[in-house]
Amino acid sequence: MMRAARCTDYGPPDGLTVVDLDDPAPGPGEVLVRVHAAAVNYPDVLLVANRYQVPAPLPFTPGSEFAGVVAALGPGVSGPAVGTPVAGAVLTGAFAEQVVVPAAGLRPVPEGLDMVHAAAFHVTYATAYHALTTVGQGTAGEWAVVLGAAGGVGSAAVDVATRLGLRVVAAASGPERLTVARKLGAEGGVDYVREDLKTRIRELTGGEGAHLVVDPVGGDHAEAALRALRRGGRFVTVGYADGKIPRIPLNLVLLKNAVVRGFEIRMLRRYAPDAVAAGDRALARLVREGMRPLVSRVHPLAEVASALTDVAQRRTTGKVVVDLTA
Known part of the structure; x- marks a missing residue:
């Protein structure tokens, strides 16, 4: 038997329970992984x-x-051989002591990461890397605005962008969250609760606006950030942690000659495996150079509902991880 979090009715995270389930068995093409740690993501x-x-x-x-x-x-x-440390992603099933996944969906744990940081690494850092480079086409010296800059994807985007030589303007709600982003390398910060986002981005980028916006938040801030792009800028929509999908006036895209692109990591894995492999190599190099995901809280499985509630209510910075060995 194994312990696992279980959702039996749709609703808020506090409806989750931890139960005993039969041990799963891998089928053809699958691997059974004994889970040490699992990260909480907003899609959960x-x-x-x-x-x-x-x-x-x-x-x-x-x-x-x-x-x-x-x-x-x-x-x-x-392969990989029994006993090999691995990391992976599934749609559901990770908040359990064991999970069955397709063998092709597993990756080696980057050298230098323990299990907690390995669990918190790949989804957000791969999302950040590809949003900035593969999709956003960001290059060293350009101004990149990151919305939700202290959250899971946001903090990863600030970290990766800085290490790739981009100049980052972090946008977040409140001075404490902006402090987190600045420690990760952001040159400037905008408190979009108290400041006008468009005006401050233009001020911080020397009046011309940003080359690139990475938006994992959505909501009302998306349009303001788009308005702060310079002519020919790129806007990458990654997710909607705000809970509200923005409706962008297309005339803004026309007048700015802007590019608006969507990014979803599962689709990239399916349709651009070479880009994914190149991104994995680039991220592994950055880990060897000292990059580590920001993990702000670690919970035992018994507290999985609280962990998801904190993420749902945006009370955390960086990543929250569930320790299955605790």
């Missing part, structure tokens, strides 16, 4: 509430990002 909250783009049929075990050790191989699978 949406899945529990049945508000995500792809529904999860009840009952289900939430959790999408994990790190652990290979426990068994299914038929036809030659």
